[in-house]
Amino acid sequence: MATSQRPPGHDLIVVGASVRAFACSAARAGWTVHAADLFGDADLRAVAATTAAVGGCGESPYPQSLVAAAKALPAAPWCYTGALENHPDIIAAIAEQRLLLGTSAAAASAVRDHARLADLLQTAGVGFPDTFPTPAHVPRDGTFLVKPRASAGGRGIAVWDHDSRGREHDAHVWQRRMVGESWAAAFVVSHTGAARLWGVSRQLVGLDWCHARPFAYCGSLDLPLSLVPPHVRAAVDRVGNTVATAFAPLGLAGLIGIDLVVDPSGNVHVIEINPRPTASMELFERSTGESLAGVHVAACGGHVPALSARGPGSTIWGKAVLFAAHDIVIDAERLASLQRACLPLTADETTWPVLADIPCVGTAIPAAAPLLTVFAAAADHARVLGRLRHRAAAIDAVMSAGEPTRH
Numbered sequence: 001m002a003t004s005q006r007p008p009g010h011d012l013i014v015v016g017a018s019v020r021a022f023a024c025s026a027a028r029a030g031w032t033v034h035a036a037d038l039f040g041d042a043d044l045r046a047v048a049a050t051t052a053a054v055g056g057c058g059e060s061p062y063p064q065s066l067v068a069a070a071k072a073l074p075a076a077p078w079c080y081t082g083a084l085e086n087h088p089d090i091i092a093a094i095a096e097q098r099l100l101l102g103t104s105a106a107a108a109s110a111v112r113d114h115a116r117l118a119d120l121l122q123t124a125g126v127g128f129p130d131t132f133p134t135p136a137h138v139p140r141d142g143t144f145l146v147k148p149r150a151s152a153g154g155r156g157i158a159v160w161d162h163d164s165r166g167r168e169h170d171a172h173v174w175q176r177r178m179v180g181e182s183w184a185a186a187f188v189v190s191h192t193g194a195a196r197l198w199g200v201s202r203q204l205v206g207l208d209w210c211h212a213r214p215f216a217y218c219g220s221l222d223l224p225l226s227l228v229p230p231h232v233r234a235a236v237d238r239v240g241n242t243v244a245t246a247f248a249p250l251g252l253a254g255l256i257g258i259d260l261v262v263d264p265s266g267n268v269h270v271i272e273i274n275p276r277p278t279a280s281m282e283l284f285e286r287s288t289g290e291s292l293a294g295v296h297v298a299a300c301g302g303h304v305p306a307l308s309a310r311g312p313g314s315t316i317w318g319k320a321v322l323f324a325a326h327d328i329v330i331d332a333e334r335l336a337s338l339q340r341a342c343l344p345l346t347a348d349e350t351t352w353p354v355l356a357d358i359p360c361v362g363t364a365i366p367a368a369a370p371l372l373t374v375f376a377a378a379a380d381h382a383r384v385l386g387r388l389r390h391r392a393a394a395i396d397a398v399m400s401a402g403e404p405t406r407h
Helices: 020-029 042-047 065-071 088-095 105-111 114-123 230-250 279-288 292-299 332-341 381-400
Strands: 010-015 031-037 050-053 078-080 141-148 158-161 172-176 181-189 195-205 217-223 254-262 268-274 316-323 370-378
Touching: 010 020, 010 065, 020 031, 020 042, 020 279, 020 292, 031 042, 031 065, 065 088, 078 088, 078 292, 088 105, 105 230, 114 230, 114 268, 181 230, 181 279, 181 292, 195 230, 195 279, 217 279, 217 381, 230 254, 230 268, 254 279, 254 292, 279 292, 279 316, 316 381, 332 381, 370 381
Parallel strands: 010 031, 010 078, 031 050
Antiparallel strands: 141 158, 141 172, 181 195, 181 254, 195 217, 217 316, 254 268, 316 370
């Protein structure tokens, strides 16, 4: 655990698999942040008063290690990020220690109940793909996906076909594969059950230039609400209001993410609910000027430090999560070259970091593990994607410098 001297202020604890985005937002908003996650990246350590990387093995591996880590932090309210909703026992255990600003363990379990969610969305007139707890009657023709029940970021998802092997039936579900664009909607849910659509993004999934595995989340493109077709906006609003009304009495609160597929006919299909701040939401802070952490905590009834409004940006933001193309140990020379690899910057890009989740010097990153996150801003999605791809290629070159050629 690393601790640095920070000026006195409002303390806030953030825990989860990766907390950098939320923690950085909270620090910008005026909180003194104490954080525990799997990575303890350099940019998290730069803004947090206390950081704990809890990815070790032993008697108390992640996420069980979060309970002890949180207990060692100062007495303060806490928030969580992905993918802690898959571990309601951990949420409940930490909530016994300190005030939770976020979705309760009971609500987190409820929104991940596929049968319950399917029934609820049917009443709202919104699609939900056929989902089964066993493969007993599921065809092996590639029309279904097999997904871990404890899913996050698309990890562990595979096509269900005759080559599928080694799946533990009680740890997976089988869901019909939907064809269309992957979207995500961010809603602000109050304890009264009111819901406000905060932002919509298009998701980047399984891209080769990110070195992402099939179905793995590897970034997002902000989609201004003015560009969302009215009938899609109406369907998304129905989803958010329906989910909030049903689950707020159980403790659903704050920012939640809803993963969607918009099919070629414009029909909306809900894939899953993420009952906490998600990876795409930091784009909305950049585009709207509203604080990610401030919006979440205020909706949960917590105290928010006085915020200075940044104002909305003038361009569209995107982010790409890059994965390691090969095993690598991060050295100081590579880190020093990363910022230069992202040049030139647009005017909007000079006001926000264009690199994030930056590993510390000496970090050993295995092939296919998350490497870092890169951002870009431009006038439209095509230009944003172009800038992201260009920077990804430049970062690849930096990370491959001095590495032996692989055949």
